[in-house]
Amino acid sequence: MIFNTFGNRFGNRPLIRRHRHIRPDWRQPVNEAQKKAFKEDLQYRVEHWRIIMGETPIRWTIRNMKSQWGNCRPQTRQLTFNMQLALLDNSLRDYIIVHELSHLQVPNHGPQFKARMDMFLPDWRTRRKLLREYVIHILNP
Numbered sequence: 001m002i003f004n005t006f007g008n009r010f011g012n013r014p015l016i017r018r019h020r021h022i023r024p025d026w027r028q029p030v031n032e033a034q035k036k037a038f039k040e041d042l043q044y045r046v047e048h049w050r051i052i053m054g055e056t057p058i059r060w061t062i063r064n065m066k067s068q069w070g071n072c073r074p075q076t077r078q079l080t081f082n083m084q085l086a087l088l089d090n091s092l093r094d095y096i097i098v099h100e101l102s103h104l105q106v107p108n109h110g111p112q113f114k115a116r117m118d119m120f121l122p123d124w125r126t127r128r129k130l131l132r133e134y135v136i137h138i139l140n141p
């Protein structure tokens with residue numbers, strides 16, 4: 001799973017703890033057209049990565065979540081994505097999709113997980129950094 005600002009972790013590392021007192025009102029409104037476009041995009045994008053990564057079919061949903069960008073339950077092969085991803089560009093969406101799909105094989109963020117990320121998304125660390133900057137921008141407009 002990927003915690004956003006209001007989780008206490010991002011991957012294995014502490015994330016912007018100094019902002020934890022700010023409540024989730026940081027969330028930006030997502031309009032109906034953005035929601036629709038996002039859902040259509042994920043239908044393509046999740047399936048694309050699932051096949052590349054050699055995974056059997058999964059179930060996924062989009063929800064408003066306060067503390068995570070995405071979530072994976074390997075036991076039920078259920079992935080959840082935060083509606084706020086509708087406001088991020090494709091590069092960051094792909095990072096979160098590949099991250100959550102990787103959890104189907106590796107439940108933690110250890111060396112095996114990182115190896116899997118390196119294999120399928122070699123520049124994932126750069127994307128993670130951009131995602132952090134996105135959060136900081138939202139909190140300090």
Ligand SMILES: [Zn+2]
Nearest residue numbers: 001002099103
């Ligand atoms: Zn994770």
